[in-house]
Amino acid sequence: MSPPAETPEGTAMTTAVRLRGLRKAFRAKTVLDGVDLDIPRGAFTVLLGPSGTGKTTLLRILAGLEEPDAGEVLVPRRRTTVYQEPRLIPARRVLANVTLGRRRGPATRAAGERALDEVGLADKARAWPATLSGGEAQRVALARALVREPELLLLDEPFAALDALTRLRTQDLVAELCARHRPAVLLVTHDVDEAVRLADRVLILRGGRIALDRELAEDHPRHRDDPDVLALRRDLLAELGVPAAH
């Protein structure tokens, strides 16, 4: 499988991701049918869409795990994914999980400790994954992503398995970390409230294409009872085919 083309580093280029005419079919089923998309550096973009519309397929193409049938894909070299499940290695301590695959040494160790500190888990460096709560394990997965200093952070429903309170706290943490580190973010979710809370921009994927593309005001996380947020929420639910009463 050939990897996607990479955005040149250290240039003034403001685009992190560029997709043109992206197509992907599985046997007779066309999933992506000519997706065009630019994601600027530092933008927090949320991708919504009904189940089975190809959101994960799009993310996997950006990660380089799936090859498109046609189209142009340009992504930064430093990109990493956080999934719904933390995917930690049980036989490695927390710090070793964070620095997994990095060259060993004091600089890597310090970077790992810094990342753990940023997610509020400095005291868990020597803990085993099995001793962590679900929310803590997901914060370790975030630290592992951060330590790679990604220019593109791909988030595949990273809050979906968390309880309601932990989900809100982890969303706030991700918003704060992304505001500080400024990667381009593509977050895939089913949750409209999560989208309006976190996004600079919301996309809906439907019928193999970007069916809706809306930019939001700068300030986030946002309050769900703000009139602009309520209006956007209504529009998104309507576009997703959910009746107005929800």
Ligand SMILES: Nc1ncnc2c1ncn2[C@@H]1O[C@H](COP(=O)(O)OP(=O)(O)OP(=O)(O)O)[C@@H](O)[C@H]1O
């Ligand atoms: N490797 C594969 N082989 C065959 N079909 C696949 C493969 N990967 C995905 N598909 C199909 O492509 C379609 C899109 O799948 P994808 O997982 O990208 O959707 P999604 O929007 O992320 O769905 P969900 O919201 O339910 O996670 C589905 O019909 C799925 O069954």
